[in-house]
Amino acid sequence: MKANLFKSIVVVIVLVFTNCTEKVNEVAITESNRPNIILFVADDHGTDALGAYGNPVIKTPNLDELAIEGTKFTNAYCTSASCAASRSVILSGKFGHATGSYGHVHDYHHFSTYDNVKSLPVLLENDGYETARIGKYHVAPEKVYHFKTVLQADPRNTVEMAEQCGDVLNSEKPFFLYFCTDDPHRGQPFEPDPWNAPNNFGNKVEGYKGVETITYDPEDVLVPSFLPDTKESRAEIAQYYQSISRIDQGFGKLMKMLQDSGKADNTIVIYISDNGMAFPGAKTTVYEPGIKLPCIIKDPTNPVKGITNNAMISWVDLTPTILDMAKVSYDEKDFHGKSFKNIIAENKPKGWNEIYASHTFHEITMYYPMRVVRMDNYKLIWNIAWRLEYPFASDLWASSTWQGIYRKDMEYFGPKKVNDFLFRPEFELYDLDEDPEESNNLAADKDFKEVLAVMKTKLRAFQTNTSDPWNIMWGHDTSLQGTGVNL
Known part of the structure; x- marks a missing residue:
């Protein structure tokens, strides 16, 4: 009987050991099949200054190659044309109005995300990813947006930044690299001397x-149609181009290092910007030059190359998309966006014809909440604080591009009157x-009364569904205001 008992114990031990070994192997197989992900984020880079998006002057060969090898989105939007937000x-x-991320984080602005928000890097690390960041951070608090590894380099030198990423690229675990440049943001000092000198x-x-x-x-640069074609504008755009060409070189260096690491065939690369070019009429606005941005994605497992995708996607969709790419399970209700992973390889996917935007602050002194819905060709902007003069970001106010118009008391800034730029109606409706x-406002046109009503209904539903405190401005609904008492 003892012999039989001993045999039974041996059999149990073998089965347990075999089962554990199989589970270890399952984990190993799962980890090996999970892609690495690089999210490369430029600072204030619009679609106006990329070869892949039609600019024949600027030199961006490495980013253009990414578009040739992957998917270029032509209707990709940030939700707020302000860096931190x-x-x-x-x-x-999630939209910033629901997380407390209303504007800038640094200095006296001090907007910060609620402690209970679960961010992308934290969710990835919890599921076994090596997470690392380098360059511009500009979010808070750190415990919400925690990365396991923080790399140091000059955020204006993307080649140097890339060189610091070697250990991450050679990680034994699947990695998520958040690579954020300071380029092509305007440089200090913001106030030029003399006033008409271009920012650097x-x-x-x-x-x-x-x-x-x-x-x-x-003389060779392309002046976007929303800007005045002046000597000052052209000089500043030339400097802007130069900064972008520096980004491109660092991106190329990073891709070369990725190739040398042997992991290029299992690494998804995403290139985006946080908002549009740092010129009046783009950055801090919700007009197209401020929020419609480059988005290029290379997924090496996708056999189709050089795709141009017209789906309307938004930066609120990025976290669920990346989690989907990384095979991390999540509850769709935890996010305001939705994954677009399954439509990356398509040209004209159905059902992706609507996006929303939400801007409240840039600097703390720039209170001007705006909410946006775009559906198909129509776009509605609600200027909630429309009775106020439109506020300027400090760097844009000091720019020679603006000062060249302001100091001469000129009537027009590009195609719009200066007065119309500064004083806006409550609603702006455009047929894009x-x-x-966006120069012909249809909001007061009787022929578009029904369109306006539909868009307003959508906008209000969006605010309700995303817990927007500014929903109160429709009808003084105080349901989000709470008791005012800490229990």
């Missing part, structure tokens, strides 16, 4: 180590197919 959405999958956009006469200085003649410049 936009980045909180990228990493949380981070460019230096002596250049940066390991980076070829690529300059542009102001007929009016891509």
Whole structure:
């Protein structure tokens, strides 16, 4: 009987050991099949300055190659054209009005995300990913947006930044690398001397180590239609281009290192910007140049290359999409966005014809809440504080592009009157197919009364569904205001 008992114990031990071994192997197989993910985020880069998006002047060969090898989205939007507010959405999958991320984090602005928000890097790390960031952070608190590894480099030198990422690229675990440049954000000092000198956009006469200085003649640059075609605008755009060419070189360096690591075939690469170019009429606005941005995604497992995708996607969709790519399970109700992983390889996917935007602050002194819905070709902007003069970001006010108009007391800034730029109606309704410049407001046009009503209904439903405190402005509904008492 003892012999039989001993045999039974041996059999149990073998079965347990075999089962554990199989589970270990299952984990190993699962980990090996999970992709690495690089999210490369530029600072204030619009679709106006990329070869892949139709600019024949600017030199961005590495980013153009990414578009050739992957998918280029032509209707990708941030939700707020302000750095910190936009980045909180990228990493949380929720609109800033629902997380407390109303505007800038740094200095006296001090907007910060609620402690109970579960961010993308935390969710990935909890599921076995190595998470690392380098460059611009601009979100808070750190415990909400925690990365396991923080790398240091000059955020204006993307080549140097790439060189610091070697250990991450060679990680034994699947990795998520959040690579954020300071380029092409305007550089300090914001106030030029003399006033009509162009901002440097981070460019230096002596250049940066390991980076070829690529300059542009102001006469050759393309002036976007929403800007005045002036000497000041052209000089600043030339500096902006130079900064972007520096981004491109660092991106190319990172891709070369990825290839050398042997992991390029299992790494998804995403290139985006946090908001549009740092010029009046783009950054801090919800007009198309401020929120319609580059988005290029290369998934090496996708056999179809060079796709142009017209789906309307938003940065609020990025967190669920990346979690989906990483095979991390999640509850769709935890996010305001939805995964677009399954439509990346398509040209004209159905059901992706609507996006929303929500801007409240940039700097704390720039209170001007705006809410946006775009559906098909129509776009509605609700300027909630429309009785106020439109506030300027400090760097945009000081820009020679704006000062060249302001100091001369000129009537027009680009195609719009200066007065119309500063004082806006409560509602702006545009047909973007007929009016891509957003210059013909249809909100008061009787022929578009029904369209306006539909868009208002959608906007209000969006605010309700995303717990927007500014929903109170429709009818003084105080349901989100709470008791005012800490229990």
